[in-house]
Amino acid sequence: MTALEVTGLSLQFGGLCALDDLSMAVEAGERLVILGPNGAGKTTLFNVISGMQRPTRGRIALFGQDVTGTSVARRVGLGLGRTFQIATLFPRLTVLESAMLAVQAGEPHRFVMHRAMGAYAGTRRRAIELLAAWQLDAKADQETRHLSYGEQRRVELVLALARRPRLLLLDEPAAGLSGEETAAVEAMVRQLSRDVTVMLIEHDVDMALRLADRVIVLQQGRLLASGEPEDIRRDPRVAEIYFGAGHA
Amino acid sequence: MIDGNDAAADGARSKPGMRLLLILLLALATVPLAADSYVQGVAARMMIFALFASSLNLILGYAGLASLGHAAYFGMGAYAVAKLSLAGVSNLWWQLGVACAATSALAAVFGLLVLRAKGAYLLMITLALAQVVWGIAYGWRAFTGADDGLPGIHRPEGILLWDLSGDVGFYYFVFAVFAAMIWAIRRLVDSPFGRVLVGIRENERRMGALGYHVWSYQYVACILAGLIAGVAGALLAWQNGFVGPSYLSVNYSATALIMVILGGAGTVLGPVIGAFLIVALESIVSGMTERWVMVLGAIYVLVTLFAPDGLAGVLRRRARATP
Amino acid sequence: MSFWIYQLLVGLSFGMLLFISSAGLALIYGVMRILNLAHGAFYAIAAWLAIQVAGYSGSLWLAAVCGIAATVFIGILIERYLLRRIAGDELPQALMTFGLMLILGDFALWAWGGTPQTLARPDWLTGPVRVAGVAFPAYRLFVIAVGVLVGALLWYLQARTRVGAMVRAVADDVETARSLGINVSLLSSGAFATGTALAALGGIVGGPIVGVHVGTELEVLLLSFVVVIIGGLGSLPGAFVGAIIVGLVDTLGKALVPDFALFTLFAPMALILAVRPTGLFGREP
Structure with a gap:
């Protein structure tokens, strides 16, 4: 079963293209890692999938249902859950x-x-x-x-x-954490049941590749590469934009 | 731990708060026995304005929506009972029912317009809308009496043996409405609905991501706040026997705001205390000097400078400093 | 026909007076993000002071200078010692400035009493002037000229000078402006003083036509609000266009449906806000 399918997704801000004709699908139970440089459109993709931003064009389907124009609440009802890059909690609630x-x-x-x-x-x-x-x-x-x-x-x-989401979007869950805490986050994601499909944006590439079943790489809102973690690691285009500094 | 969801920011469930509220109610209940009719009138005003401030607190303190136009609902309630009373409708339930219907309808319309705005725009649009209502009341001489207002409002018929025409009977009616409403607000802010409002105040985006329909909670809160403000306005119209455009003025809206801030927004008791203090101070200072407005202005400045979280905040800080 | 030309000119002169009075509100909000509810009080205080000084000295120039200088001085004190302490929080700022409005308004009532007063107009502006075949008060044309002049000056300062560039930078993004080495604190004080001066100028220019009375501070504040809401908070071109719209609507409203003048003014504003919450020239907050 397909947990998520997006087709021809585009989002324009003024002259800027945050997402550019992006199509992809995520299978139920899969662990999909999204890589890409800053400004590649990763968080924007999460915002569009969860309904917080409207795409300019394109279609989004969750578990086979078209949710393109629907509210955040409706998508959450269908089993979508997400975290935010910067922890957005309720500061004064217990x-x-x-x-x-x-x-x-x-x-x-x-x-x-x-x-x-x-x-x-x-x-x-x-x-x-x-x-x-x-x-x-x-x-x-x-x-x-x-x-x-x-x-x-x-x-x-x-x-x-x-x-109990069926599709969980994790936006840099380990950002700003110590090595020990990052390991805890990794263990946490591993602990999640395979009933839950996970999409993960992460800057710690090594951890991301250890967790991933499959990796996609975004650049300037486009799909640059998609494949198994090892293929991605070897892809010269990916190495250039992403691992460039570390692996040169 | 099981008893532990007592967020410090919300004094609703705190035991000292409960005790203070009971002491207040007890004191208010004995006012007609111990005090003359002037003090009794002041006490009734205190409760009426406490209700008005509490209604604003529902959206400001709990839902996190500021308003500089809350007097629109207060005045609407007052004008509604005034028109009915002058038209010869003397039944309490009719008057109250129409006042509630009119104010919640007004809030339902305004809510549609204001909920898109944030920050300074929210303050300005609420003020602008209240000014529209004020402009109508001020301009439409045939219906509202314009700046002369509508004098000669009679208090409604009593309930069974409870006579509302006399001062003591009416005082206990205000007391009963006040106590019932504050009790209801306490229930409301502890309820799932009220906690969701607090969640929205704390982090609107996150509440959306959790699947809450944020807008509908805020909208319902606006209507409830409008309705309670309308009841307060109706009470003042009966108490004074008069309504005028000042009931709808930005002065009333701002006074409600400063009452909420002075006592402490987001607590059940804060706005009550804030309103009691300001109404009491008004009647004391007005007896000594003609410069009450200047004193009130100074209260605004002092509160925003030294107690932006209100007395509740000051007490909390004091409590933290001396464990 | 001459009725309409006359009303048009009256509306335009009132609009220019409103522009002078509300430009400061827009400037202060644009730079400092403060909703200054004491703005109308600055207008009223300047007018009262000028009337007082004119009464003592007989010199209108001296009256104007004293009125503006004293009001700006009060404004600087308020910014330095009060508003600065609660920077960055819209509601407390709005409430504090509301309190200041009450204090200044009540002070004016205490000092100058409840009788409405007007400022004398200079001799060379007392007579009527014929415009397109209609006799029109010279002073109202003078108000239009001052309004256009103030607008041009503000536009020049903002668009063509270094200070103006800094003001725009701060209005866009305070943090970035600060990192560029702009002295935000000094600029804020300058903006507040300038805004106060504009309000005071409004009080003096308006002194001979609308005068000043109990409650002027609130009336001017509300009218200025309407102007900047229609134009867009913090936008000077918006304030200019908004002022002309409000001046015309208000004048025509008073001439055609006098009972509902206030309603005709606020209802279009509520409508614009409902359709375009950021005003005609405002940006998304």
């Missing part, structure tokens, strides 16, 4: 409350006005489970802004996973 909000987003009581959110035991239980799974349960009562950077990246993941 970790548990953040997780409960994330879990609750998929539940029918999300519009209820007369009962306390804390009274929904199922939501609370699931939020605590998630936090425990990512070793955040000890931090549950702290405000998110008081957490360390590495912990915040984990909260970011918990929020993205809370609704």
